[in-house]
Amino acid sequence: MANEILTQDVAVDFKTGTIELNNADGLKKLVADYAKKYEKLVVTEESYSDDKKVRTDLNKLKKALEDKRKEIKRAYNQPLNEFESLIKEIEAPIDGVTTNIKEQTDKFDQQAKDRKQQQIQSFIDEVCSNKGISSENIQIDPRWLNKSTSKKQWQEAASNAIEIAEADQQRVKQDIQMVKTFAETIGVEPEGYVYQVKKGSNANDVIQRMQNDLSIKQAKQEARKANTKEVGNKRVDLTTGELENLIKRQILFTGTEKQFEQLKRFMNNNNIQFVEGDK
Incomplete structure (x- = not known):
């Protein structure tokens, strides 16, 4: 119908217009x-x-x-x-x-x-479930939703994205374990450093920050020790004159050798004096 309208009813009486400037050459010469x-x-x-x-x-x-x-x-x-x-x-x-x-x-x-x-998300969820990984961070590319993108094409693209995510999640898992192990070795709480790994930092960088933080903390503790003196059952801050009562208590701990090592590092890091013995 559209073509019929165009061929039959859109008739235009059109003549190409012309504009002539009389004596153009003469006028051009006069002006020049x-x-x-x-x-x-x-x-x-x-x-x-x-x-x-x-x-x-x-x-x-x-x-x-x-x-x-x-x-x-x-x-x-x-x-x-x-x-x-x-x-x-x-x-x-x-x-x-x-x-x-x-x-x-x-x-x-x-x-x-x-x-x-929904079909693509179901595919991603199923593949990830079979691999034992989370599908939470796998984004669906808007191009996969185009009509021109076949099922085979988006499945291949999604599978590649899943493989990348799987490798990344495995790396994060390994980095978390490295950070936790190192934190236990030096006697610091690992939670804050594990969080840094989860947010994208690699284990080596986090471990370096952990070491730096511990060095700063130990330096502060050494400075504090240098500025304090024990007098009887009192601890005196030589800078401010502040007095703190020293308390002695006997506590029986039961745990593994590894746990005792962690406990000793914690007490040393927090300037808590203790006497070690078997009972």
Whole structure:
């Protein structure tokens, strides 16, 4: 139907317009000669007024030519402007219909995308479950939802993403274990450092920060020891004069050798004096 309308009913009586400038060559020569007459003009104090008038006359000449050009352009464009306005008026009923159709087809397209996204997510969840890894951080690429992307293509792309995620999760798991082991070795709480690994830091960097933090803490403890003195059952801060009561208590601990080593490191790190013995 659309082609029939175009071939039968859109008949335009159109003739290519022409614009002729009478005596164009002569006018071009007159203007060029007039401009050339002053191209090497040198303004002096004595000729200032006359030279300024020459510039004014040249600008008037240019304005007259520009005004004529604009006048002819408006007249030449008038039929085109009227034709464009008429075509737009004729097109108007089409816009409302196509907009209505597009809104409805868009709904079907979105429903198809939603179904495809659910299918892809189910595939990712199933593969990850079989591998024993989390699918939480695997993002669906918007390009996988395109109609042009076949099932085979998005499955291959998703499988690659899962393999990358699996390797990354394995690396994080290993890094966490390294950090925990090192934290136990030097007697510090691992939670904060494990969190850094989970947020993207690698084990080597975290272990280096752990060592730096411990060095700073130990330096502070040594400085504190140097500035304190025990007098009887009191501990005196030599800088501020503050007194702290020293308390002695006997506590029986039961644990593994490894746990006792961790406990001793904790007490040393926190300046807690103890006497070791078997009972």
